[in-house]
Amino acid sequence: MATTVMAPTFQDTPFEIGGRTFRSRLLVGTGKYRDNATMVRALVASGAQIVTVAVRRVSLDRTKEEGILYHLDPSRFFLLANTAGCYTAEDAVRYARLAREAGFNEFVKLEVIGDQKTLLPDVAGLLEAARTLAREGFKVLAYTNDDLVTALRLEEAGCAAVMPLASPIGSGLGLLNPFTIRTIKARLTVPVMVDAGVGTASDACLTMEQGVDGILMNTALAEARDPVAMAHAMRLATEAGRAAYLAGRMARREVAIPSSPTTGMLS
Amino acid sequence: MIATLPRLHAVTDDRVVGAGGVVERASAMAAAAGGALAVHVRTRLLDGRSLLDLALRLREVAAPHGSWLVVNDRADVARAAHAQAVISGRGGLAVRDVRRVAPDLAVGRSVHDAAEARAAETEGADFLVAGPVFATASHPGAAPAGPALLEAAGSGGRQVIAIGGMTPSNAGSIVAAGAWGVAAIRALWDAADPAGAARAFLAVLPAAATIALLVNGESRAVAAGTTLSGLLDELGLDPRAVVVEHNRRIVRRDALTATRLTEGDAVELVHFVGGG
Numbered sequence: 245m246a247t248t249v250m251a252p253t254f255q256d257t258p259f260e261i262g263g264r265t266f267r268s269r270l271l272v273g274t275g276k277y278r279d280n281a282t283m284v285r286a287l288v289a290s291g292a293q294i295v296t297v298a299v300r301r302v303s304l305d306r307t308k309e310e311g312i313l314y315h316l317d318p319s320r321f322f323l324l325a326n327t328a329g330c331y332t333a334e335d336a337v338r339y340a341r342l343a344r345e346a347g348f349n350e351f352v353k354l355e356v357i358g359d360q361k362t363l364l365p366d367v368a369g370l371l372e373a374a375r376t377l378a379r380e381g382f383k384v385l386a387y388t389n390d391d392l393v394t395a396l397r398l399e400e401a402g403c404a405a406v407m408p409l410a411s412p413i414g415s416g417l418g419l420l421n422p423f424t425i426r427t428i429k430a431r432l433t434v435p436v437m438v439d440a441g442v443g444t445a446s447d448a449c450l451t452m453e454q455g456v457d458g459i460l461m462n463t464a465l466a467e468a469r470d471p472v473a474m475a476h477a478m479r480l481a482t483e484a485g486r487a488a489y490l491a492g493r494m495a496r497r498e499v500a501i502p503s504s505p506t507t508g509m510l511s
Numbered sequence: 512m513i514a515t516l517p518r519l520h521a522v523t524d525d526r527v528v529g530a531g532g533v534v535e536r537a538s539a540m541a542a543a544a545g546g547a548l549a550v551h552v553r554t555r556l557l558d559g560r561s562l563l564d565l566a567l568r569l570r571e572v573a574a575p576h577g578s579w580l581v582v583n584d585r586a587d588v589a590r591a592a593h594a595q596a597v598i599s600g601r602g603g604l605a606v607r608d609v610r611r612v613a614p615d616l617a618v619g620r621s622v623h624d625a626a627e628a629r630a631a632e633t634e635g636a637d638f639l640v641a642g643p644v645f646a647t648a649s650h651p652g653a654a655p656a657g658p659a660l661l662e663a664a665g666s667g668g669r670q671v672i673a674i675g676g677m678t679p680s681n682a683g684s685i686v687a688a689g690a691w692g693v694a695a696i697r698a699l700w701d702a703a704d705p706a707g708a709a710r711a712f713l714a715v716l717p718a719a720a721t722i723a724l725l726v727n728g729e730s731r732a733v734a735a736g737t738t739l740s741g742l743l744d745e746l747g748l749d750p751r752a753v754v755v756e757h758n759r760r761i762v763r764r765d766a767l768t769a770t771r772l773t774e775g776d777a778v779e780l781v782h783f784v785g786g787g
Contacts, residue, residue: 273785273786273787274785274786274787275784275785275786275787276785276787277785283785296786296787297783297784297785297786298783298784298785298786298787299754299781299782299783299784300781300782300783300784301727301728301779301780301781302727302748302753302780302781302782304726304727304729304746304780311752311753311782311783311784312782312783312784312785313752313782313783323783325783326786326787328786328787338759341761342754342756342761342779342781343754343783345754345761345763346754346782346783413787414787440787460787461787462786462787463787
């Protein structure tokens with residue numbers, strides 16, 4: 245007679261950044277959606293708690309766009325302001341200070357871009373801005389290259405988390421170098437979240453299988469034919485990748501080993 | 512010379528304050544006249560605490576439009592209410608003593624004849640409130656000094672605000688006679704439409720000076736004396752929904768009403784938009 249077994253619930257370790265604990269390891273951006281209603285539905289479908297926003301001038305022509313807070317409930321989502329579009333440490337620090345003044349939290353996703361074509365980070369500017377902001381009490385989540393030494397320097401600078409890229413922002417090329425991401429995760433004490441480059445669910449899953457603490461994406465959802473369905477897929481993929489990492493994969497071998505008993509065969 | 516000194520002064524007295532509805536009427540006038548208006552708190556009916564309470568409520572309706580709050584005699588209340596000026600009347604504190612209490616405020620002196628005007632000059636008052644120029648119901652016993660007082664008061668170069676029987680029909684000639692602006696009680700507070708009365712005065716007073724700003728990279732002219740809070744109001748922006756940077760310095764929400772803009776200031780108004 246078969247024993248009845250309840251489906252076990254998956255037990256993850258808490259996901260903590262800068263002294264705050266979050267449930268969802270999937271972080272999503274709010275840019276580039278075709279409309280705000282789709283954006284909000286995709287955010288909800290993704291299960292994300294942390295959502296990124298940008299700081300920009302208000303339109304003085306009041307008939308034009310409104311701020312995102314007219315659509316996003318700041319009590320439902322943790323708003324992570326970015327410094328996207330900043331090309332110098334000085335600008336990034338200025339944007340971060342303005343974002344903090346909005347009064348939600350002291351977290352900032354620090355971007356200091358060094359090249360317009362690839363949007364790859366300016367490492368020198370990034371480190372300078374990270375030091376300044378950490379000194380001012382910011383919880384800095386630094387978007388960076390998948391370079392171990394830069395990641396170590398960012399941690400030393402006082403960053404609350406380091407966010408190496410999977411591939412360039414908005415490229416959808418997926419995880420290009422799992423090895424460097426694994427190396428960074430292995431060497432850092434602060435959380436490591438992969439930011440940028442994810443294209444589809446398998447990219448998210450493969451990224452989470454490297455053992456990183458979380459993943460941030462925007463374009464993969466916003467530019468999907470159905471952003472809400474893709475958000476759902478990304479949620480499952482993030483959870484699947486995380487669970488697989490925690491489960492510990494089997495060893496790779498170059499020979500086949502039968503899965504069924506080799507004894508008891510009929511003669 | 513205070514370039515931003517308003518041209519129109521809505522002066523209260525015991526009767527106006529006692530009748531109630533002062534804040535509502537002040538609000539309507541401030542919306543109509545902006546930086547060209549000063550609302551004066553002048554009454555002996557209230558004790559210090561109630562007076563400050565009234566002053567604070569008046570500032571709350573005046574400041575978003577760039578209108579001034581002026582407190583008569585009580586330098587302590589003026590300072591506590593973040594007023595722009597104090598007027599010291601007959602028997603009131605000397606100008607230097609007002610400045611010891613409220614060092615950042617403009618100080619006006621109320622004068623009634625040429626001798627008092629000269630004394631006020633000597634004391635170092637920033638501006639003079641001179642009157643009564645014409646016969647007024649507020650001081651039925653006082654003999655009007657006539658426009659000659661304005662010439663005497665203004666001879667020392669101080670700005671003069673004329674008071675006593677001021678109406679939209681005579682205000683133009685009063686300014687032509689040398690006054691910087693006019694102060695009225697009945698013609699404003701007793702009007703069925705105080706905002707309309709304020710506009711009627713402004714129509715004959717010199718236009719408020721404007722200053723040029725750079726707001727989010729675009730040049731924009733605002734009335735001299737406009738505050739950051741007044742600018743947001745003019746732009747239809749909710750101060751809770753924007754972060755304000757003034758000449759590269761972030762201005763906290765609670766400091767917006769106290770931050771006055773000056774020529775060439777750069778203001779950045781930002782908010783959150785979608786981003787990755």
